[in-house]
Amino acid sequence: MTTTGCIDPGTVTPESLLAYVDGEAPPDVVRHVSLCPTCAAEAADLAALQRRLGHALYRFDCPPGQTLGEYALDLVAPEERTVIARHVLDCLRCTAELRSLRAFLSGDELLEVAPQGLLAGIRRTVATLFAPSPSRDLAGVALRGGPSIAQTYRAGELTLTLAPGPQPRRGRASLMGLIVREDGELEIPAGSTARLLAPTGAAESAEIDDLGNFAFDDLVPATYALELQLGDDVVVVEDVPMAS
Amino acid sequence: MDLSRTSAGDLAAACRRETDRFRSGQPSADEYCFEVFRRAICDRDEAAWEAVVVQYRGVVLTWVQRHGGASVEDADYWVNRTFDRFWSAMRPERFGLFEGLSRVLKYLQMCAATAVLDELRSQRATAHESLDQLFGTRHGAERESAGAELGDPAGVDAEASAVERLAGQELWGAIAAEVPEEGERTVLYYSFALGMKPAEIAGKRPDLFAGVPDVYRIKRNVLERLRRSPAMKRFAGESAEDEAGARKGPPTPFTRVTQRPDQSGGTA
Numbered sequence: 001m002t003t004t005g006c007i008d009p010g011t012v013t014p015e016s017l018l019a020y021v022d023g024e025a026p027p028d029v030v031r032h033v034s035l036c037p038t039c040a041a042e043a044a045d046l047a048a049l050q051r052r053l054g055h056a057l058y059r060f061d062c063p064p065g066q067t068l069g070e071y072a073l074d075l076v077a078p079e080e081r082t083v084i085a086r087h088v089l090d091c092l093r094c095t096a097e098l099r100s101l102r103a104f105l106s107g108d109e110l111l112e113v114a115p116q117g118l119l120a121g122i123r124r125t126v127a128t129l130f131a132p133s134p135s136r137d138l139a140g141v142a143l144r145g146g147p148s149i150a151q152t153y154r155a156g157e158l159t160l161t162l163a164p165g166p167q168p169r170r171g172r173a174s175l176m177g178l179i180v181r182e183d184g185e186l187e188i189p190a191g192s193t194a195r196l197l198a199p200t201g202a203a204e205s206a207e208i209d210d211l212g213n214f215a216f217d218d219l220v221p222a223t224y225a226l227e228l229q230l231g232d233d234v235v236v237v238e239d240v241p242m243a244s
Numbered sequence: 245m246d247l248s249r250t251s252a253g254d255l256a257a258a259c260r261r262e263t264d265r266f267r268s269g270q271p272s273a274d275e276y277c278f279e280v281f282r283r284a285i286c287d288r289d290e291a292a293w294e295a296v297v298v299q300y301r302g303v304v305l306t307w308v309q310r311h312g313g314a315s316v317e318d319a320d321y322w323v324n325r326t327f328d329r330f331w332s333a334m335r336p337e338r339f340g341l342f343e344g345l346s347r348v349l350k351y352l353q354m355c356a357a358t359a360v361l362d363e364l365r366s367q368r369a370t371a372h373e374s375l376d377q378l379f380g381t382r383h384g385a386e387r388e389s390a391g392a393e394l395g396d397p398a399g400v401d402a403e404a405s406a407v408e409r410l411a412g413q414e415l416w417g418a419i420a421a422e423v424p425e426e427g428e429r430t431v432l433y434y435s436f437a438l439g440m441k442p443a444e445i446a447g448k449r450p451d452l453f454a455g456v457p458d459v460y461r462i463k464r465n466v467l468e469r470l471r472r473s474p475a476m477k478r479f480a481g482e483s484a485e486d487e488a489g490a491r492k493g494p495p496t497p498f499t500r501v502t503q504r505p506d507q508s509g510g511t512a
Contacts, residue, residue: 024442053470058436060415065358
């Protein structure tokens with residue numbers, strides 16, 4: 001630290017002292033601060049300033065919970081929806097809250113097994129992660145490309161394998177999926193679709209072919225929810241993390 | 245049956261009966277319950293509102309108990325908060341947005357979730373230093389005053405939360421005046437409004453920052469400047485009393501969703 005009074009001037013830069021305050025400093029900086037009263041005092045001042053700023057600015061422009069809830073229910077005006085979506089993309093806390101809200105608002109029997117209307121007869125199943133599987137499991141089936149990590153989910157008698165698709169553009173992600181049945185008797189109803197729902201509410205759809213394949217490309221990296229509409233069955237995978 | 249001529253008692257009984265049929269998997273009709281809600285919301289009919297609370301209290305209790313963020317021993321408190329919030333947010337002019345009973349109930353469920361969510365936010369915010377320590381007692385007094393005027397727990401929380409956001413916006417206004425450069429402002433915003441670490445910031449905005457050391461350098465410079473800034477000292481001190489209340493900063497480079505004019509009542 002350059003401050004007068006440091007026991008070893010030049011050893012610790014102002015930036016590394018800030019890293020110390022953030023808990024990310026290398027061991028030699030930690031050791032120095034533990035020995036140097038001047039740098040320790042400077043670190044304490046910086047920590048206090050950061051704590052104050054962190055409190056005063058804490059989520060000062062996050063949408064209130066009620067607004068986020070209305071956003072999750074698609075009840076906000078389009079222009080506000082865009083503003084919230086942009087914020088959610090930046091804000092990890094709002095992203096987590098929105099995901100939690102959506103999970104909480106889905107799967108309620110009282111509301112979802114509606115006696116009449118569009119939901120009549122729909123069976124909704126939440127797929128559970130079965131095991132990560134090596135990419136060779138995908139060899140020989142209809143998936144192409146070179147996925148490196150695959151995840152296997154179970155939903156009733158269906159097994160769903162998800163894997164990164166081949167070579168997305170830089171900063172983007174892609175996804176390939178394969179649905180199989182335990183007994184090999186898979187029949188994909190015509191018009192079956194896979195929908196990826198972004199935390200922002202944006203949705204992408206892809207057709208599921210008669211072999212149970214579907215694919216998405218050019219996706220913004222995020223954690224999505226995946227819905228497979230297979231005739232009267234809806235299979236949901238709640239968290240599909242997608243990295244670039 | 246002409247529902248508009250049906251008594252509140254008969255409607256409530258029909259709603260109860262149809263709900264029981266629904267729960268037992270039999271064909272059921274939802275128009276009775278929907279009409280109870282309509283009268284409660286659109287006509288501000290107290291008997292209908294009472295019927296709503298009686299009919300759906302158990303359902304709301306189940307939701308609250310299922311929500312991981314609410315303590316079970318305070319379940320009654322959260323149930324009341326849910327109905328308060330629903331009542332405040334569901335204005336007559338908005339009822340037309342809800343096409344049927346399931347949509348209305350989904351909104352009620354959302355109110356249960358967001359009542360808990362806002363409380364969790366508030367708890368996390370107060371885990372830091374209190375605003376009063378930072379800015380004297382001004383904001384604390386505003387919070388108390390807001391609560392006294394509203395006289396109900398949900399309103400107090402919504403208003404107190406709005407006051408805290410306003411304080412944050414005031415501070416951001418002062419910061420924006422001191423820190424016009426986009427990179428510096430971005431570091432401050434991501435660091436303190438969104439709670440991101442320098443590595444996350446560098447990863448998020450490679451267009452602005454060359455790497456993690458660059459973020460640390462900028463952060464250190466801007467904190468140093470803020471620490472010495474007369475405007476910041478004035479903001480934090482008692483002498484800011486006469487001007488801070490009216491000061492509003494320019495928009496952040498991000499969003500200003502909290503500044504919608506219809507937000508002050510805690511409704512959306």
